[in-house]
Amino acid sequence: MKIYVTGAYGPSQEFDSLRELGHEVVLGRPVDQPGRQPYTEEELVEWCRDADVIMASHLDTITRPVLEAAERLRLVVVPYIGVDKIDVGAATELGIVVANSPTPQNFHGVAEATIAFMLMLLKRIKRNEAKLRRGEWAQRVDRGWLLSGKTIGLVGFGRVSTQVARRLQGWDVRLLACDPYVAPEAARPLRVTLVPLTTLLMESNVVSLHATLTAKTRNMIGEKELRSMKRTAFLINTARGELVDENALYRAIDESWIAGAALDVFEQEPLPMESRLRRLDPERVILTPHNASHTEAGRLANLKLALESTLSAVRGEVPKHTVNPPAAARWRERFGPKKVGGLR
Template identity: 50%
Template sequence: MGGQWRVVAAGPWDDPGWQHALEDAGCEVVLGRSFERFPGQAYTEGELIDLFKDADAVLVSTREQVTRRVLEACPHLKIVAKATIGVERIDLDAARDSGILVVNSPAPQNYLGVAEATIGLILTLTKRMIGNQRRLREGQWKHPDSLGRMLMGQTIGIVGLGRVGSNVARRLTAWDVRLLAADPYIEPAAAHAVGAELVPVDDLLRESDVVTLHVVLTQETRHLIDETRLRAMKPTACLVNTSRGGVIDTAALVRAIQEDWIAAAALDVFEEEPLPLESPLRRLDPDRVILTPHCIGNNRDSQRTGTRMAVDNILRALRGDLPQYIKNPGAIPRWRERFPGRER
């Protein structure tokens, strides 16, 4: 079916409501293949160019690598929308240069879901739930290794005090813990407002019993947690990452577990996703290392709300209005040049 605008979704979503909303607004909707169902079938750069080249708007998932070459091959493209939060796989500089807006969808159900799940992982590690369940299923009962730790009185370090990190902090204030936060982009008063003390990241790593990561992936944060910083942590410390896999040097983390630099880790995100079968992370002691497939905060409400936010932003941009949650505001002047004559 033809339409006034061509909107390409790189992978279908289960809820058809978003597609109907676009079609009702006069859009032709083109669906790509679903990486949720077929995670090994990633698009090549050439395939994305073929899929996106005639699009006025695209809706991408967490899997597509939207490069400069892809964006420059799309002369009509006004907006790249994401139904979740992270946009690190989209070349924001190239989008700015081409006058293409990039938006995300920070649905409360998304970041609150991740915050809740983060605390669940902290408890699972500190209470040694995985090992206790395994021993019980193997026919054992109580064991000296079954003893967990109280959170009360512990120091919890939160790296990144944005939407997720600040909500982790708010929820932990009732647990009688000491909260440290490291974030170069906030003031001490903002940390204090959520019950945390703002400190340099290296101080946080040295002092914390649990470290949880909540930063976006940039050149600044890639391998933020490297060998030097892992060695600086307490040997009894736990590390939780529900942000982006590239924030941790995977090879260094494997050594940290194998050589007991730290006690345990929980990872929902990885440098390469899906996690390769040959990854050394898969061979680490499962009692000490929890691995989940970038899904820990997923819930039906977050998927529906995030997709609805993305669709609303697509329609705003197609009609000539600035969308919300623009991640590359430097693109706005060029975007206005490319699509003149609109009221904004």
């Protein structure tokens, strides 16, 4: 079978387990290639036309036309968690399984990056470094703030934000969270109080976004929400760029509605050179290219799980981490008559 990897995440030999079984692996442009741009829809349609499996990078969008053109396609798998760049609805309709790679290393990496951003913002690390490099020695001017005693607001209380809450247990902070799908008693062991979003925004010194991107959460942080935050508060987004109205965020920082922000994700990735976010005060805004949580341990674990899903699919088994279980019946029709293991 033919496995197309739209963005190589490591050395070619890491795919030898597939080659040894007689499968052909076609590697696309490395994701860490300088200036690497997403493949266009037209490129993917032509490139993946004879694919049995597509392993998609976080830069590339797998649309309905791509899925429809690949008549043999049985699996789209990603070596990370989010599948918002894949038309999962179309895949389900076509009987194509979509699988992700929810490894613990991923959750831990994002949680650690979130804590790092909190400390960098509160301690004014970028501002003080910039002044030092300019020859200033302003020990008493730009004092930072203690994390201790602050109120931290977590928007979304899933696997990443619970890890953030665990790591903050020893910091003497007040923890708030907003998540309509979590019961209050589930948050209590981590000393987290569930509150409405309006309360969280008004009372938090740091607001950290961890919500899943849906039609309902898209642009959930806009002008109204940003204006309701404290003028001394910081916004952190390590989830999805589309959760935030970037035009409103630009104004919020440029006009000092809030104190600053740390962004690892953006509405459009890679972040365009003409984006106004690039023009914001670099001493108040941290911008990283959707890699703040990346570690070598995480990369290897994610790739291993993606390869396991691929091997399951080519053996005629539905992968364990399938995100569209309704596709299973159509999948059996397309690739049967095989005894396909149940979804777990």
